[in-house]
Amino acid sequence: MAKLxxxxxxxxxxxxxITAGILGIKAEASQNKEKHLRLWLFECKNPSHEAFTLGVAAATLMCMYAHVLANLLGGYTIYTQQETQRASPSRQCSLACLVLTWVALAIGLALLVIGTMSNNKSRATCGFTHHHYLSIGGILCFVHAGFSVGCYVTATAAFQ
Structure with missing residues (x-):
């Protein structure tokens, strides 16, 4: 039953x-459908409501559900540096995956939020380009998925 x-x-x-990653990439595609005028580093474009909605959904799925669920189910304990050095290799791998999961979350969520906010209706002004933030954030959702599952599997193996 525990394995199931x-x-x-x-x-x-x-x-x-994976769903959050796909939503992030679809938000980027929706954003690229809007008309925009680009001059060197500056860009003027109309915001896309569909890209905004998809970006919010991707960020919510990545942060609120997937990351929280992975950390709650992982059963992690905080170690001192000495305990970490004496821990089994699977426990050390679990801790490394946990740290990389947090890094992927921080960078991916920041990119998704920046890309989403550039599509807010109140931001129809010109400014620096925000190219590919949504799609890179979506790709980092895939990275987060790999590290989260790896973290959960190694934590479960170390626990047993």
Whole structure:
């Protein structure tokens, strides 16, 4: 029964992150459909409501559901530096995956939020280009999925 719950948790985390990544890439495609005028580093474009909605959904899925679920189900404990050095290799791998999961979340979420906010209706002004922030944030959702599942699997293996 525990194995079945673990497999379902991994699939759920993976599915939410992959869905967030696809939504981020679709938001980028929707953003690129809008008319824009570009002059060197500056760009004037109309915001896309569809890109805004998809960006919010991607950021919510990545942060609120997938990351929180992965951290709640992982059963992590905080170690001192000495305990970390004496821990088993699978526990050390789990800790490394946990740190990389947080890094992927921080960078991916920041890119998704920046890309989403550039499509806010009140931001129909000219400014610096925000190219590919949504798609790169979507790709980092895929990276987050890999590290989250790896973290959960290694934490479960270390626990047993």
């Amino acid at each position: 719950v673990g497999i379902l948790a991994c699939l759920l985390i993976f599915a939410m992150d």
